Amino acid sequence: MSQVIKKYINIIKREISRISKDKNIFMMIIIVPVFYSFFYGSLYYYKTEKDVLICVVDMDKSEFSRNFIQRLDANELTKVDVVLTNLTEAKELLEKMEVHGIIFIPPDSESDLKSNKGITIKAYLNTTRFLVSNDINKSVNQTAFSFGDDSKKILFQKSGFSSRASEEMIEPLKVENKPLFNTLETYGDFLIPGLIVLIIHQTLMIGMSESMSKEREENTLKELKRISGGSALLTLAGKGTFYFLLYSAYSFFIFTVIFSVFKIRFEGDYAALSVLTMLLILSAIFFCILVSSFFKRKIISLQVLAFSSYPIFLISGYIFPFQSLPAGIKIIATALPTTPYFKAFIRLTQMNAGMPDVYPELVHLFMIAVVLGVLAFARLKMVYKPFRNQEL
Amino acid sequence: MASETAIIKVIKREIKRITNNKTIYLLSIFLPFFLFTFLAYIYNEGVVRQIPIAVCDLDKSELSHTYLQYIESTGSMKIVNYVDSQDELMDEFRKGNIYAGIYIPSDLESVIKKNGNSTIIFYNNTTNLITSNIIYRDATVISKKISGSILLKKLRSKGIPEHNILNMINPVSIEVQSLYNPYYNYLIYLVPGLIPAMLQMIIMLVSVLLISSEFTHKTFNELLETANFSLLAVFLGKSIPHILIHTATSLGILGILYPAVGIQPAGSLLPVLLFFICFMFASFFLGMAISVIIHDQLFATEIALFINTPAFIFSGFVYPLWAMPEAHTIFSQLMPFTHFLDGFLKLYFMGASLSEAGSEFFKLGIFILTSIVVTLVLLFHQKRKYLKCHR
Structure with missing residues (x-):
């Protein structure tokens, strides 16, 4: 037994020594995760976009239109950059992307409203960028509703309804939108947690894969087999332990320090999150050992895994809802550890969820980890095979 | 003529390197x-579409039923569960079963019938x-x-003329x-933004290897000799095969992939193609400049990754x-993709x-020009170093 432990410790020591001597792996697993977490996280430091520039074409030039423009400008989502009286000029600004939307107030708006005629204000939105066009849409609708409500109240009173009755009649059925969990509806709170997890996951994958493919590049697999006594299980455990401990520490650092620095609330269950994160780290380690054992050079690991970041994130369901993905993509996504992780992660950190709430994801992730572990073990046995009859 | 032969020799050598x-x-x-x-x-x-939602309908009236029918008719939402309390709604959120929950109070219809308003x-x-x-958008519209239809009924019953009612409602x-x-x-x-971001990454990850791999594999001297010590031959001979490949990729994206998935251009494709190729040049020559500065191909790849991984997120798309923050905006300007x-x-x-995209052409042009100058100056320096050693 002591021999086994000794071998296991020797593999860990060897791995630490290799990392400390290899500037590429060292940079990837020690410097990049911390630097990128702050660098990416601070991108959304202000958390939300405000004051989207719009142009108003005011063909009415009345008190009504001036008030309308004032309310649009006062809305925190939009800023009236310029007021024109020519739609063609406004469209030129839109095409130059100097403004992101045009609000067109038609002539005689005020007089029409005064004579009980409804008016239609047009909003031209540049929808090549969804976030800003949504903001303008929201702002212009909120402004129009507020004016509509004022006008309705006056009209009802003119039609003989009392002030209170008019107030109640404005909108018999109201919808109160209650944002939950990201109550300020900021882009930062939406994206930062997921991005930071992705950074940690990808640097682990690249660093670990570089280490494994370096064994082939430098023909050190034989040495590794000798130190492990020919045990694929000990190799798997020994090579993975340092990464497991390091990335567990990083995860703790993220959920405490980074979340606090970027003011991301943590409303969940630390125990469940720890189990979930450890399963993700294990799955990533097994996956790396399995995949990178096919690469003959470190650079190939780097090149291949670099291109996996975006697809992994995009199909995880973190941004684009899982049920809206095509069937084929869903199958691929289900086989990836990041998919159940992200599904549970956001609920555990932001939505007060506990262990029982994420039980299906824990089981899913556990199964992925077991399958990958078995495959990595089998692959290592296969890799060791050519050295079987040679003197170790 | 001699230089022409040298260029062709380097091109042939580069094609061999690519295929090997x-x-x-x-x-x-x-890829x-x-x-x-x-x-x-x-x-x-x-x-x-079909975003899963749950409903807590305490009213179970005709009005609440109509409201829920409207919700499902949008197609954007799908009622996957009916629960009996707000607590159960919250449980559904925590289990990850729903993205939204509708709570309908028990007095919804009765209050409205009494001319009040309900939420x-x-x-x-x-x-x-x-x-x-x-x-949010669909719930507000509904x-x-x-x-509006409740008001319509109320105002009709008061005998207000129809055309006035419609104006009063909205x-x-x-x-x-x-x-x-x-x-x-x-x-x-997303796709028209994502694909060029990935293309920039591919182009740069390949182009950072162009010269750095010659240093890593100690074949730079051989390259100089093949080029008859002509910097132009090195520069063009190494670039042309890759530029041809990336041009074919660009054509494939604009001419085959985008139309095939239904992403159609609003105007002529020619200016788009010119601009796309300009972007490809900017990415390629920036990568090539990095490959002359950094002689370790693995480190050069890491630098290319450092620039490219955040490209999409930092681009403002x-x-x-x-x-x-300002620091991030400055960083974003260092990437052609932005x-x-x-x-x-x-x-x-x-x-x-084309003229309306003049400023963007100009900025990409600066990338191309600066990268070419840096590449040629550093190649010249390397050539001098080589000649000094062999004199």
Whole structure:
């Protein structure tokens, strides 16, 4: 037994020594995760976009239109950059992307409203960028509703309804939108947690894969087999332990320090999150050992895994809802550890969820980890095979 | 003539290197095909539909039933569960079963019948802004629609003329014209940005190897000798084969992939193609300049990754540049993709003319020019070093 432990410790020591001597792996697993977490996280430091520039074409030039423009400008989502009286000029600004939307107030708006005629204000939105066009849409609708409500109240009173009755009649059925969990509806709170997890996951994958493919590049697999006594299980455990401990520490650092620095609330269950994160780290380690054992050079690991970041994130369901993905993509996504992780992660950190709430994801992730572990073990046995009859 | 022969010799040597190096031809030729098709396929559905929601209907009236029918008729939401309390709604959120929950109070219909107003609560999970924005938009539209029809009935019963009623219900209406992507299709929105970002990454990851790999494998001297010590031959001979491959990829993206998935240009394709090739040049020569500066090919690849991984997020495509801290905005300017994006959107979706994308052409031009100058100066320096050693 002591021999086994000794071998296991020797593999860990060897791995630490290799990392400390290899500037590429060292940079990837020690410097990049911390630097990128702050660098990416601070991108959304202000958390939300405000004051989207719009142009108003005011063909009415009345008190009504001036008030309308004032309310649009006062809305925190939009800023009236310029007021024109020519739609063609406004469209030129839109095409130059100097403004992101045009609000067109038609002539005689005020007089029409005064004579009980409804008016239609047009909003031209540049929808090549969804976030800003949504903001303008929201702002212009909120402004129009507020004016509509004022006008309705006056009209009802003119039609003989009392002030209170008019107030109640404005909108018999109201919808109160209650944002939950990201109550300020900021882009930062939406994206930062997921991005930071992705950074940690990808640097682990690249660093670990570089280490494994370096064994082939430098023909050190034989040495590794000798130190492990020919045990694929000990190799798997020994090579993975340092990464497991390091990335567990990083995860703790993220959920405490980074979340606090970027003011991301943590409303969940630390125990469940720890189990979930450890399963993700294990799955990533097994996956790396399995995949990178096919690469003959470190650079190939780097090149291949670099291109996996975006697809992994995009199909995880973190941004684009899982049920809206095509069937084929869903199958691929289900086989990836990041998919159940992200599904549970956001609920555990932001939505007060506990262990029982994420039980299906824990089981899913556990199964992925077991399958990958078995495959990595089998692959290592296969890799060791050519050295079987040679003197170790 | 001698220099022409030298260029051809270097081109032949480079083609041989590409065909012998599995990594380069996989990255340059096969990866774009699979990666770009995969990215386009992710957003094949285009719009987000059938977002799962739950309902707590304590009223169970005709009005609440109508309201829920309207909700499902939008297609954007799908009622997956009916619960009996708000606590159960919250449980559904925590289990990850729903993105939104509708709470209908027990007195909804009776209050409205008594000329009062009633409120339906829409609990919206805003940890995902894509779904929450869609839910908010549709929930608001439906409540306005139902409020309007309730008012219509009330005002009719008061004997107010029909044409007056319609104006009273909706005195200030908004007509939204969503230009360039009227159905808010995610395929049309994201894919034209994602693919060039990935293309920049591919181009740079290959081009950072051009000269650095010669140093890593100690073949730079051989390269100089093949080029008869002509810097122009080195520069052109190494670049031309790759530029041809990337031009073919660019043509494939604009001419085959985008039309195949339904991403159509608003105007002529020629200016778009010119701009796309300009972007490809900017990415390629920036990578080549890095490969002359950094002689370790692995380190050069890491630098290329450092520049390219954040390219999409830092470009201002999804989250606007003006909302970022200044340091990040400055960093974003160091990537060709940031400058490409505005020009591409103008040319491809807005049908702008070449002159309207002039400033973006100019910025990409600066990348190209600076990178070429840096590459040639450093190559000249390396050549001098070599000649000094062998004199």
